[in-house]
Amino acid sequence: MNNTAPKNIVSLSEYDKARKVGSETISLLNECRDMAAELLSKSLSKMLDRIEESLFELAEKALNHDVRNVYLEARGKALAHRDAIESEFRRNFLQGFNKRLVAPDAASKKLDFSSLELSLVDTDDFEATLAVSDIAKRLKNNCNDELMALDYRVSELMHKTDLADDDNPLGPKAICEAFKDACNQLESNVNVKLIILKQFDQLVSDDIQGVYKNLNTHLVNRNVIPVITPDMLRRRASGSPMPRPAPRQQERLDDKVETVGDQPPQAQATEQELFTTLQQLLTRNDAGMAAMLGGLSQNAFAPTSNGGFPELNNSVLDVLSSMQQGNFGAVALNGAGLDLAQAGSGNILRDVKQAVLGQGATQIDGMTIDIVAMLFDYIFDDRQIPDKMKALIGRLQIPVLKVAMLDKKFFSKKSHPARQLLDTLALAALGWNEAEGEGDRLYCKIDDIIHRILSEFEENFDVFESARLDLEAFLAEEERLAQERAESSAKVIYEREWLQMAKSTVEEEVQRRIATGDMPEVIGQFLSLQWGNLLLSVYVKDGVESDNWRNALQTMDDLIWSVQPKRSPEERMRLVSLLPPMLKKLEAALEINQTPKESREKFFAALVQCHASAIKSGMPGKAPEPMPVIAAEPIFTHPPLLVNVTSPVAEAKELVPVEQLGAPPVGASSFELDLIASANARQLNDDVAAIQERAPVVTSVQAADPYDAMAANLKRGAWIEFRHDDSAMRAKLAWVSPMKNMYLFTNRQGLNAMSISLEGLAAKLRSGSAVIVEESALVDRAVSSMLDALKSGAAA
Template sequence: KAVQIEIQHLYLEAMTIARDKRSIIEHGFRLHFIRNFNAAVRGEQSKHNSSNDDADSEFGLVAPDELEESIAIQEMSAKLKGNCREGLFGLDKRMGVLLHDPDLESHKNPLGSDVLANAFLEACRETEASLKVRLLFVTMWDKHMQNGAVSMYQEVNQYLVEKGILPKIKREIKRQGMSQAVEIMAAAVEAMAVSEDEGELFSTMQHLMSAAMARGTLPGMAQGAYAMQGVPGMPVGGMAQGSVIGGVPGGMPGGMAGGAPGMAAGMLLAHNPIVLTQLTQLQHGDAGVLGAGVAVDAAGLVAGNVSILRDLKHTELGASLGSVDAMTIDIVAMLFDFIFEDKQVPDPIKALMGRLQIPVLKAAMLDQAFFSKKSHPTRRLLNIVAEAAIGWDETIGHESPLYRKVEGIVQRILDEFEDNLVVFERALDDFERFLEEQERATDALVEVSVEMIETREREQIKTEDAQNAAEEAVRARAADIEVSDTVRLFLCQEWIKPLRAAYQLGGAESSAWLEAVGLMDDLIWSVRPKLSRESRQYMVKTLPALLRRLQEGMTKAEISQEARDQFMSQLVKCHAAAVKAGFNPSAEPQPMPEDAWKAAVLARQAMQKQDAAESAVVLPFVRPESATDRREVKLEIIKSNADDAKLEVEEITIGSVGWMDQADIDEQSDSLMPIATTSDLEVVDEVEAKHLVDELKPGVWVEFSHQGEDRLQAKLKWISPLKNAYLFTDRQGKRAATMPHDKLEAAFRIGSVRIIDDLPLLDRAVDNVIESLKQAAA
């Protein structure tokens, strides 16, 4: 009721705007029509006036409102073309003469339906009405303006004829020396171009099939029920009532003997009601309708693991087929050929889908939009079943909830479907509710996994911040070339640990951090040359306390006893050298004026900076993760433990990289090693791998591969905003997998992970059929 009230309000609003802003719409239409007309004459193309293919490829790049308007323009233009087919056919030819383009395509016609549709929508946009109201305006146009458009195109054609522009248009394409088969092929190809331009995909398939038959190259089938002796493409025993071949009623090649190529896009469905009844009986298990001694594999139909559709043409049922029905059988059979060969759908699920061959054939016979309309309920059901099979655990087999659900839906369709496609819609709704329940099961694992990953990443960030602070504190002191190598190595590899721990515990203002930094400063001072008596005396006085503090610090930092003993023995030598430097008479400092002393200090600091830059002191810091770990590509598998509600985390290595990152280069060398991978995996370069990972969005399915383990198909559910960790889950919600951004890039590089093609199964199947027919017709 609420929806009806909303619709009533929209209609009232639309009528009010149409009345109050009529002059704006009329003026805008004239203005935009003239502008679009002139643009088309100049060979330019308006922003909405593009081919269907171009529009389809860009739908994912536009806003939803623009997408709906673009679809409305296409549908409005298609209806105009359908109602004004004859007038537009003549006008395309005559405008082609005027524009010196005899092969002018209909969407480039300055007076074509695209120009009218664009001008009207642009005029409606100037009323500043909402999108829903503008779409209602389109509905009003379709209701009230179609007949006016037909008359307009008739008058324009008549005017051009009176001016001597193509008074007669030759429709036949027969040329001297052409065989009858070649005539049919040429007619089919010409009609095909018209049907493709007008978006009639089923007509396109029919024409391609006619052209392939004319060449004798029809893929995967014999000429069968629509091959008459001597004339490829004609049905046995003559034409069935209302049948269509080559785009023209009665079976004449499109464009020949009075037929019009424009008829192609309006092909009629010529199925015999008796055929549908017999197919329904066969669907219910009555193989007797096929006649005695039939070659159809009835057991295979029940099992769903073989294609049986083409065999129907060689039965008693096939004798009553019209040409369109016969072609429909072959096209649907080609679709199922693709389904049976598809590698993404597991065989048990394929078998269930194969049991739907007869219902899908009937759906295609009843509604040819099945081939072109991606939202068709039959197509959507097949697509969603195939998508749900991705990541299915085949080890569970027929006891799997997914398998049992699909099996139940298939049986319901077999039992209930006769000629009402609502059966598919209800099955689709039921299956989508089932998948939503399955999704909720995975959400529980995702929730606890996200909490675990975020906690770990926060700790990683704290560790990285602490490491950076510790390295900066050491770098500011150990980069001085006067610091001995012994002390420098100790600070970078051992003392960095208590510095990192102190910062992570309390930050740069904590007493532990200040104590660790102060001890480091005192240690560095203790090994510098003691050139004055006072400095030597101060060292003797403070050295015992320094050594005691140093021992305590190393104990807290859990530095190994061996490393401590080795450092302390080297430190004794450093202290002795520092004291000994003070007994060199030439080294005793002489008093100097304060200004001279300051100038000497500044000069010494500048020299130290220059020497440091030239010497490029290497600071061999030790980081929490080793270089070996960085080169291993690891995947963490997360499982929930039902007994204690804890997560089980298992880390597996799915490969290793042979290159070194910048940290490795700093520590080792500039050389790069080749990628370590196996020959059966598809590797990509660094740029492509980065692009693949950056473009990943939640909902994408991937497959992880590693030797000695089953492949893991998982769906991307979440990307961490903290450190870009990627979380995947399997179909059942029993396992999750996580991997950081850099390791995922590495996995793509060595081929240990790939993106599973997300194009719907029937979309891929239809594209494959069209491509096969095009190659056969070429």
């Protein structure tokens, strides 16, 4: 019998013997191995599809003949041995996976650079090994979060809490070494191998992050540490020992995999585990609670055998429903009764606990109240929610408590209707200002939503869903109206930016011609100070695709040509026929610019001299005459127009009311006012692509520091809190200009529009006078905060 296993199959029997791992773990590792091998093989195949073109481009760009030949050789070898490389890589990866499972420490000791054995290593292999080490380091940095999460989960499956980075059978080192060894199929020198390794680094590394993401998702779906907290990742990054998590323990909600529909008991139990974890942590934090509960162990709070918790006592539910309707007669606080109004001014749940414990509530019910009380502690302490909005949301304490008692999945299921309503309420309150008062439409709407929950909720959660949908529809309409109001403010900035772009285009056309230097100085001054304004007028009114724009450029070129030496009779005849219409156009430009009569006369006199010189210089036997020089005093002394029109946009490093940007510049001429009026007639977002072409700002800004990048990457709808002394103002990013260097902020209704430059916003973020308001889900933040606080208390 032939016992030789196929090359592409890796047996885990040795690992099973060494670790005594269960069949479920073996199956999971097999699944991860096969998934990774399949995804990596596809990525390698894509790389080899692209490598021919990539290496050919490098060869063409190479200045050195020998370097060019090495690139071409590498290209030929990669194509010739493609099939062998692909099959060998898969075989090496699977074999390496097996070796690391059997003896994970052996992989990291494969080459000890500090030992004397280094001298025995082949020089070429040493260079390739160094290259692999560098590539693996870069991969680790690129895939940092996904890789650390995968390390954590694999170490749990391998029962090795101190698993080194290089020992992860799915890690970058394992992948890179498998490819390095596959490159042996190239049968070439080390330079060719290093080039192919470099291509692997450039063309495959981005795909590997996706491979790790898929592996993590698969393991989460298989319930291998479904949630990994930032604290766990920090431990991993710092090299601290990783505490071994309890099976399927829920730590926080960011990556929670939700279950829907009819579920088996095991799946139902999984959804309860976050609640169980909260209860266990709460117990550890309160040493007196164990005594109060008669020495009950933590197992007293675990789900029942069928995956659920004991049903809520009807008398407890009746008491809570009575309180929800405003009847607090059964509740006493130091001899004084509570009423529903107090639920809006502070946390009443710990007082409520005393009432329900006397109505047959279980220990689990008591701890549920404690957990919901902690949730509302967080809400009342959250500085992102205005106080009056907290008062409204706080009135939901009793309904939310009922929800948590009826359904423990409230804490772990992101799609729970009650939880989604709380998140939506908090998001809606984000931009609300206390100054708007209780008569504001949003305040009245939320007040109406709260009343609906208090009056209608019994045991069916549908009322939360319908309330949320109603609120979201209201918010969508509010957003639509806000966008309409903000559009007029955005148009003001757009017009100024568009004028700036038009001015830049004209200046480029003029300066490109002046830069040749082959013209009299008087012509250069005329073009920059007079003809440029005519071009600007044509650009604004007719656009760059118009005949008028083309004719204006042609007239500028004709003027420049007219003052060049005329060496043939044909050129001189053309000049004679060209002059009359050209002179009329030049006169029109001077008229538009309101040029004084004296300056006009001087210019045309100088132009006559230029033309005479051009004719004389071109006559046979005549030596070329130097270009005419202007007299000591320039003919045109006033600066180009529209300087003041665009400068407020460029200089807005502080928040500037948009009305100021929209005001005409002081002392504006009729010409300027006419151009501004023409710009105002444009539709918002006309020629956005043309404007964006003149915007290298974002690329250069992001290379500066994190605050520049933070400002450049802000998306519409983001909320910023601007702080000044003891006051603070929240504003929403309503619009970003096409050039990405001007940001429009408004309030929730799209009013009080303020504008600031990208540079100015980055400076405020850097100084702390502007802070990005976090928009993550309220309950996520609250539960995460509860977990952190309880874990800290338990550790203490």
